[in-house]
Amino acid sequence: MKETLIKKANEAMKNAYAPYSNYHVGACLLTSDNEYFIGANIENASFGATNCGERSAIFAAYSHGYRSGDIQGIAIVTDGDILAGPCGICRQVLSELLEEETPIYLSNGKEEMTTNIKNLLPMMFGKKDVL
Numbered sequence: 682m683k684e685t686l687i688k689k690a691n692e693a694m695k696n697a698y699a700p701y702s703n704y705h706v707g708a709c710l711l712t713s714d715n716e717y718f719i720g721a722n723i724e725n726a727s728f729g730a731t732n733c734g735e736r737s738a739i740f741a742a743y744s745h746g747y748r749s750g751d752i753q754g755i756a757i758v759t760d761g762d763i764l765a766g767p768c769g770i771c772r773q774v775l776s777e778l779l780e781e782e783t784p785i786y787l788s789n790g791k792e793e794m795t796t797n798i799k800n801l802l803p804m805m806f807g808k809k810d811v812l
């Protein structure tokens with residue numbers, strides 16, 4: 682699963698629209714019925730309107746009716762020189778839309794890491810705090 686997700690995330694990264702940062706991100710997740718959803722970062726001149734690759738992928742899956750329990754894993758890849766984790770906004774989104782133990786595969790083509798949102802966002806703020 683990991684190798685295929687990273688490969689498809691790298692393919693998705695080619696579709697990144699990043700004229701401002703020139704920092705390209707691709708993501709791909711796999712659902713329990715073996716559907717793949719890809720995402721790439723899509724920047725905007727109004728920077729707050731930018732969407733990250735992993736959020737693009739998970740929003741696509743949710744838009745098709747999938748939920749956290751349906752997601753087997755997600756790969757997030759960049760073309761940066763150092764291995765990067767998701768930004769703070771994405772960690773918050775993933776904390777609600779992924780299961781705590783769902784594998785998150787990070788890669789920049791040189792290094793890889795397998796982690797999960799529980800490790801990336803300890804003491805996460807979520808539904809339990811609001812409801």
Ligand SMILES: [Zn+2]
Nearest residue numbers: 733767768771
């Ligand atoms: Zn992000």
